[in-house]
Amino acid sequence: MADNEGVRRRDVLKSIGLTGAAAGLAATSVASVAKEPESEPTMQSHAHAPARNESAAETFRFFTEREAAVVVALVDTLIPRDDVGPGGVEVGVPTFIDREMASGYGRGARMYLDGPFGEGTPQQGYQLPLPPAELYRVGIADLNAWCAKTRGGKTFDQLSAADRTAALKMVEAGQAEFAQVPARAFFNILLQNSMEGYFADPVHGGNRNKAVWKMIGFPGAIGMYADDIEKYRNKKYDVEPKSIQDLS
16 A cells, blocks of 8 residues: 555556456355355354445444444555545445355365464465454454554544554554464455455445446456457447346
């Protein structure tokens, strides 16, 4: 999170979306494939997350009410609404992350979680024994404890927008003193899941109303373009994006 965030940060997100929207669809499919049936009990009681507007309020499956408030604040800090496009909260990124954590992805169903565990190099990737859902749970607790210690007893979601940005920069840089997990590891998974939710097919909870696809000009999950090749040769392919739900 550089000092000149704002539009610059959104431009980065747009460039990621233009080159990686299809990859984002594939990445989020892991959560949907391993997801528990709706009839099975979830790991935590339902909670309603506070949001910047009523349309963003959702019932959470994994996060507690206190955790959900922090996730909403984190996403709002990473991807705020601006004149370039919608914010992460209003398009449902916290809902997307919550669904991921309530799924097999959150439980680490496809992760190697046996020891030994040691501090690895950046090239070696994730090296902790915690599955993603537990990393969020412990990371949020560490974040709130660190904020309370360094920012007058306030949890992350209670900070002003400017203080949230400053705090999250320290978390990103690994300068925040977390008690149980590395701060940078928590930031990395938060950033990854936030980008996934921002660009994913709306069927997974994020990218509500395909707003982000419309922003970057991505046509969605149409799949077949053979009939349009000649019509749009050397022309902008400007169509209404389609979700997986639109094709079912």
